[in-house]
Amino acid sequence: MSRSQRQRVAVMISGRGTNMGALIAAGMDPLYPGQVVAVISNRPDAPGLETARRYDIPAKAIDQKAYASREQHEAAVIAAIEECRPDVICLAGYMRLLSEDFVRRYEGRIINIHPSLLPLFPGLDTHRRALSAGMRIHGCTVHYVTDRMDEGPIIAQAAIGIEPGDTPQSLAERLLRAEHRLYPHALKLVLTGEVRIANGRAVLRTPARRRIGETDDPDLQVPPATPILVAPDARQN
Structure with a gap:
């Protein structure tokens, strides 16, 4: 796949941008259908900005406090996005609520990763809440962004088992490894048109139901303790 055929991806971050790093790494494969062409942060001290620059990716801070x-x-964020002309926008730890006007402007082209198995535990502090609820599994979700927080159509999910003695920190660290596998996979589904929105749901072009732990995608080969669920609620159209 030539560089000109690959789709353009903009990533929005507020902190370390580790999921951004996973997307950058995926895009380094010339066969991956997209590449990160810009990184935008609402915080000038976000460490992920320097990470992007080390890969020669334009990275811009648009300080919300200014x-x-x-x-x-x-309006300033939109101007930066329009300048880099992305096909898809990925939120990767962007810790600022987006307005309805912003979301509708990029409807169907903006996705997010959330550290829970939505619709469980939307919002913040998901790891502590999962432990407090006595969950046996926890996970992450990539979904389309809509004007309702963490309620957009689900593209893909990954799950891990909760182990005895887990703390919110240990759970977060283990889940992050699954996030780094899941986000590039979900973005690929969007970029290739394998998934689309129909009747308010994310619909896959080909069947994708899997038993927990099953996957034929080499990018999602993980230990049995980290089972993968790929778009478990998608409906073939």
Whole structure:
């Protein structure tokens, strides 16, 4: 696949950007259907900005504190996005709520990764909440972004077992490894058109139901303790 045929991906971050790093790494494979062409952060001290620059990816901080209103800040973010002309926007730890106008502008082209098996535990502090609820499994979800927080159509999910003695920190660290496998896989589904939105759900072009732990995608080969669920609620159309 030539460089010109690959789709353009913009990533929005607020911190370390480890999931951004996984997307950058995936894009280094010339056969991957997309590549990260820009990174945007609402925080100038976000470590992920320097990570992107080390890979010669343009990285821009648009400090939310420098603007009098969210509308003004979002206008600057939109200007930066339009400049890099992305086909898809990936939120990777972007810790700022987006307005309805922003989301609708990029409807169907903006996705997010969330550290829980949605619709369980939307919002923050997901690892502690999963442990407090007595869950036996925990996981992460890649979904389309809509104007309702963490309620967009689910593209793909990954699950891990909760082990005796787990703390929110240990659970988060173990789940992060699954996130780094899942996000590039889910983005690939979007970039190739394997998944699309129909009647408010993410629908796969080909069957994708798997038993827990099953996958034929080499990028998702993980230990048995980290089973993968690929788009478990998708419906073939």
